[in-house]
Amino acid sequence: MQQPATETGRPVAAPNQRDTSHPAMDLADLPAADHSHWPARLLLTAPLAGALALWAYAMVRTDTSRLGDFGLVGALPVAFWIALALLAVGFWVCVRDPLRANGWSLAYTVGLIVLERATQALVYPTPLYSWAWKHDAVIEHLLTAGGLQRGDQLGDMAVYDQWPGFFAAQAALVRLTGVENAAMYMAWWPLVSSLLLLTPLLLIYRTFTQDRRLIWTAVWLFYVANWVGQDYFSPQSLALALYLGVIAVVLRRGERPARGRRSRQVLWTALLIPLITAIVISHQLTPVMLVASLGVLCLTRRYRDWTLLITLLLVFLAWNLTASLPFLREAVPEMVSSFGDVSGNLETGYGSTPTGTGPVIVSWVSRILSASVLLLAAVGVLRGRVLRHRARPLLLLAAVPLLMLVANDYGSEMIFRVLLFMLPGACFFAAAALLPAVRPLAAEPGGHGVPQPAVGLRFAVLPGVVLLALTAAFVPSYSGKDRLSYxxxxxxxxxxxxxxxxxxxxxxxxxxxxxxxxxxxxxxxxxxxxxxxxxxxxxxxxxxxxxxxxxxxxxxxxxxxxxxxxxxxxxxxxxxxxxxxxxxxxxxxxxxxxxxxxxxxxxxxxxxxxxxxxxxxxxxxxx
Amino acid sequence: MRPQSLAIRLLPPFAGWCAVGATTLPAGSPLRVAPVAVFLLAGPGAAVLRICGPALRRHQAVGPVESWDGGFERDSDRLEQLVLAAFLSVGATLICATALMAAHAFSGIRVLVLLTVLTMLAACCPQLPGRTRTARASSPPQKGSPL
Incomplete structure (x- = not known):
């Protein structure tokens, strides 16, 4: 039977063979690394180091002067794809051991984020996306005007002065760093905003399991499935990070308080007020998603505490009935008419039909990527009775964004936003589908929930192949349309x-x-x-x-x-x-x-x- | 007060004033950008967490039902502190910048000074009292369930 190894490569008893009179130790408590096992360390380090070296080489060799129908995909040299494959395989070799120190998985995940989100910043001399350039213009406007302006002065663009949080903070950053404008650094924003998601994601997953494989595989899946491109220089990129931060804290601390113990809830609510205020003043849709998420959590017995939800609603109403009232006054009739029109809300609108071989293939790859992750999530939910029960709040959080399809089309983008907000929960169950099923504590000798080893073709090899395929599919999904974005x-x-x-x-x-x-x-x-x-x-x-x-x-x-x-x-x-x-x-x-x-x-x-x-x-x- | 606690208490406002001082350096210089970015990303949040720390530690958080990983709870608590320090700081920056914009009194340095003054005020506040830690809550299923 294959035995798991520690980070030093030293074989230890398989978790289910260990002396269960003592809970398994944390890696921090294990003896110091034995440097005589350097081949094992080399095995773990080499794929990461090799991937980063190949990626650096690929960045120098990529010529973006003539992008074809497949965007950046057609311009990337083979070295990039080898780097990505090395990274995915190295990650799986590393993570499939349930006792592997978290540092290894962290290093591989950060490596993935860098390969995914820093590549475009390095190969293109100018920032991508006309929408990012638009946001740079909004910041310029705020710096020029020195304050917020009313609708009659700005026409359609006044909406940005009614949700100015992100832009005002960026305007401050431009002035404080002394750079000419936000375009000087906005190409790096996808990397920054993606890194901001990492800690709250980890915290959310760690609320429901101690299995490191499940936690890190879910994180990996989230980053490869998040191709929808909302990580660019935009309010929603920051609002998503704040949203996940609020959800992470609520899942850990938002339990229904015992009688006479409300002071705890008051403290946590007070701490989260700056976060929810920042979300409300920055973005239109994210507070609505947060209301829905907190609402669905309140329906469960464990989280039936309405304090934070009511606080959020008060902040939301206060902002929408004052600062953003001019926009809402015009938009409400359209919102009312689109409410309940699910097929209309699913439409992506004129001028968004992929045309030509490249765009059509890229569009299908991205659809297959999303469908695969959601299918895996469904398998994880159906197969894992124990996990489904333990992580029910996460299941509800994955499902609740679907309600938004009934509410509005959000400028023909609702389907993408729904997918984005489903991913944190869906990826957890998708990862569970790739790993040995979680057993009830009573079914395990020690009763400590030690994870079962991933052995055999089904659990030791197949998940690695799936991760490799999904990781490769991310690249065309995310950068296959760069011909129009660059x-x-x-x-x-x-x-x-x-x-x-x-x-x-x-x-x-x-x-x-x-x-x-x-x-x-x-x-x-x-x-x-x-x-x-x-x-x-x-x-x-x-x-x-x-x-x-x-x-x-x-x-x-x-x-x-x-x-x-x-x-x-x-x-x-x-x-x-x-x-x-x-x-x-x-x-x-x-x-x-x-x-x-x-x-x-x-x-x-x-x-x-x-x-x-x-x-x-x-x-x-x-x- | 022990010198170590005093240092922890004064570090966030000190970082704020360092960032204010750094704005006099040449535009775009790393020595200017780094202190500003570090303070905006961690300063105000760290000051608030120092006040609330003991009170927050009164109760253990919801966690997994498994108990084989000894340092798991400690690491999760640290991650939570990191999330709160960063996002409280980012939230404070967004709110201060928006407030100054709404008042037509915006400038970059005003945002930074306002945040530093708020951080100083937080550093002057006493810590909220803490008590003995209550039992850890496990994630669903409820206590006693074999799941």
Whole structure:
């Protein structure tokens, strides 16, 4: 029978063979490492060291100048994939021993987070995602204005001044560190925000089991299944970490108090108020998820204490009835109409249909990844009667986000957000499906719950293969669409030219908002993205591009100017999401270029800028 | 008061004033960024936890039913302290920055000074009293269940 080894490689009795008159010792209590067992240490260290070395080599060799339909996947050298495989196999070799010191699993998990979330920061010279650039613009606005502004001054963008927590803190960070703007560091935010999730996740899982394999495998699965890209520079990335922090503390401390012992609950609630306040002032959806999660926990006998839930509701209502009331006043009718429309809330909207071989395959890989983890979770729940009973609160937390599908479509993103909030609970049960079943304490001689060893093909080898496959599937799911998320420095420079020359009140017209700095100076410069408009108007533009666009732009009064901007980010997004093809967009550009109404004022390898000429006979003018 | 407790008490506000001093260094310099980041990520939360520490330790947390891992509970408590120190600090930063924005009195240094002053106030507060630790609660199933 295979025997587990300690971190020194020293074989010890299998857990179920150990003298159970004493509870098994913590690794910290074991004798100091025996350095004569260096081959075992080498076996554990070598995959991690090798993976990091290969990854570093791959980072130098990756050429992102010509991304294809598979995004970063097509640009990564073989060394990256070997590094990822080494890491996953090394992790499983390490973690399958139930007595292995936590430090080893921690090192491998941090290695995974670095490979997953730091790769893009290293291979791309500019930050990814137009939404991240938008958040940089919001911070610039707060720094320029020096305070929050009302809706009538900012239009649609006023919503960010009504949930300003994240942006205000980032504005402070920009000033305190002295960097030029948040774009200087926001490429590293996915790494930071992912690392912030690690401690609360561990704490949540450690509330329900002492089995280190289960804890670390669940953490690993969470990081490989979390491909939905909400870790970018955004309020929700920070709000998720705070949410998990609150849940972790509640699961450990939120028991229904005994009579006359409410002081304990008051103290814990008081400590959590800054966290829930920070969530409420930063993000719209996360407090709603937190209300649902705390509510479902209150339905269980153990956690039937309403103190924190009522406190959260009071903070939530206080904010929503004051600071964010202008937005809610407009949004509530739409929220009411979408309530209960599950099929409508599941739709992902126009302009989000993967188009072309690469995007379709990538889309399926990400779906298969999510489906596999959820299927494993279902197996874990059905198979593990004991664990299902012990970790019932976690099961409820995994299920409750599904209720949000009934409530709202959240800008066609609800399905992704639901998946994200399900993952912490689902991954715990998915990990349980890969490991030997948890036994009742009474079924074990010592009654201490010592985990059973993972032996045989089913438990020693198969889980490693599953982890390897899921880890590999993360890469295309997370970075397979980088062709539309990455904006080369030339594109940034071209768009910057527009804002360098645009007087106050100017208008920038583009096909789509998928380009860097798309919201720059939004408090001074207006934007119009014609692919957001009615389909009939897009057809009108296709029939007479220059004439229609000139009419759309003609209302701008001097000294303001009107610009037409077409960049490779817009073309990639339009093509890959089933809107206009690249050929159609280029035909629009050709029409504008040939028109006497427009004048080209900028061009480089990433795009082109035209300015509407100021003439008295401009189409649409009243003259 | 023992010198060690005094040092623990004064460390968070001292870190805050170090961060304030570091803002005079050149923009983007690691010597400027590191003290600011460390204080914003841990300072205010550590000061609050010093006050509440003994009271928090009065009751043991819910934990797994297994009992084979001797140091497990201690490590979980430490992780909890880490989560609270970091997230209380981050929460305080978000709230202070938002409050100053709402009052149209925002500046980076004001946020930092406000947090440092709050941290100093927390360092001046006495610790909440603690009592004998109660029995550890296990995660569901309830006490006595063979599961």
């Amino acid at each position: 904006f080369p420095p030339q594109e940034v420079a071209l768009v910057q030219q527009v804002f360098d020359r645009a007087p106050q009140g100017s208008l920038v017209v583009a096909a789509h908002r998928n380009y860097p700095l798309a919201y720059a100076s939004y408090w001074n410069v207006q934007h119009y993205w014609f692919l957001d408009d009615e389909k009939s108007h897009v057809e009108e533009i296709m029939k007479d591009p220059a004439g229609t666009l000139a009419r759309d732009m003609a209302a701008v009064e001097p000294p303001a100017r009107a610009y037409f901007l077409l960049t490779q980010g817009q073309i990639a997004n339009s093509e890959m999401n089933g809107m206009l093809t690249g050929e159609q967009l280029r035909s629009i550009e050709k029409s504008v270029a040939a028109s006497p109404l427009f004048e080209r004022v900028g061009r480089n390898s990433a795009g082109v800028i035209y300015e509407l000429k100021r003439t008295d006979s401009s189409p649409g003018r009243t003259s």
